[in-house]
Amino acid sequence: MFQAKRPIQSRQNLAESTALPFAIFLDKGTRSDRPVLVATVGNKAAGWAGPTSQFRLALKTGQWYSTTLVYDMDTAALFVDDAIVTVHAFPDGRLNAGRGQDLFLGTWVDGRRHHFNGKLALFQWYSGIPEDVESRLDERRSHPEWFIYMRTSSAGLRWEGRRRPCHLTGTWVHTSKPINVAASCITTAWTRPLKYTERFMPNISACAGVHPSATS
Amino acid sequence: MAQLLLDYRFTATDFANPDDTFSGSFTNAAVTQGPGETALGAFDRAVDLGATGKAQCRLGGLSFDDR
Numbered sequence: 001m002f003q004a005k006r007p008i009q010s011r012q013n014l015a016e017s018t019a020l021p022f023a024i025f026l027d028k029g030t031r032s033d034r035p036v037l038v039a040t041v042g043n044k045a046a047g048w049a050g051p052t053s054q055f056r057l058a059l060k061t062g063q064w065y066s067t068t069l070v071y072d073m074d075t076a077a078l079f080v081d082d083a084i085v086t087v088h089a090f091p092d093g094r095l096n097a098g099r100g101q102d103l104f105l106g107t108w109v110d111g112r113r114h115h116f117n118g119k120l121a122l123f124q125w126y127s128g129i130p131e132d133v134e135s136r137l138d139e140r141r142s143h144p145e146w147f148i149y150m151r152t153s154s155a156g157l158r159w160e161g162r163r164r165p166c167h168l169t170g171t172w173v174h175t176s177k178p179i180n181v182a183a184s185c186i187t188t189a190w191t192r193p194l195k196y197t198e199r200f201m202p203n204i205s206a207c208a209g210v211h212p213s214a215t216s
Numbered sequence: 217m218a219q220l221l222l223d224y225r226f227t228a229t230d231f232a233n234p235d236d237t238f239s240g241s242f243t244n245a246a247v248t249q250g251p252g253e254t255a256l257g258a259f260d261r262a263v264d265l266g267a268t269g270k271a272q273c274r275l276g277g278l279s280f281d282d283r
Contacts (some may be wrong), residue, residue, distance in 0.1 A: 107272075120226050
């Protein structure tokens with residue numbers, strides 16, 4: 001549970017662990033007083049990646065929030081104030097081995113960088129996932145965003161950074177270059193942003209080569 | 217079944233699990249007013265990290281699920 005006090009100009013770590021590779025941090029949003037919340041895990045195949053609140057939730061400085069990172073097999077989910085914000089899928093869910101045995105609060109793992117200038121009220125770490133939380137994460141596995149992340153991660157691409165924007169599943173995401181597996185989606189989105197509609201669903205399915213309803 | 221491994225409520229700059237395990241301490245931080253009543257409970261206090269506040273906690277022996 002945290003409150004950012006001042007405008008966010010760069011990454012500010014809420015929590016990061018070297019025992020189990022995860023990080024939860026704030027970063028600069030479209031405005032410095034509208035920070036982005038990011039939760040990443042150190043995935044063996046994909047590297048550090050995870051869900052972000054960018055383009056989905058407008059956080060404000062000076063306001064308290066609770067946030068939760070949930071990791072289940074191949075999917076990381078970000079919750080804010082007990083509502084799921086988004087998920088990030090990994091084709092290979094294995095995490096990197098921990099490089100240490102420490103939890104850092106308010107700083108990066110060197111104790112110097114990415115300082116959080118704000119308030120913390122609560123930090124909890126569960127082994128296992130509460131049932132109601134897991135069911136909400138599982139439900140997102142049928143969403144187009146989950147399939148897009150799964151396929152782009154398979155191709156070794158990442159949806160992060162300040163790159164070319166496209167519009168998928170109702171939110172702006174970013175790609176480093178045109179993506180083979182989703183070329184038609186990206187091409188379409190570049191010329192005319194699409195919203196998450198029934199019409200868009202078949203496009204995603206065609207791009208990803210799999211239909212959400214055809215999977216378990 | 218979810219098991220709570222760490223349960224830190226930052227009412228002071230020193231913190232630990234309710235059974236005093238996995239303790240840690242904030243440096244360069246100050247106790248401040250918390251968010252009050254929330255969906256997760258009442259939090260009258262919090263820690264303000266200010267310009268340089270931080271904490272590091274050793275988790276040796278903590279058994280977690282990495283899947």
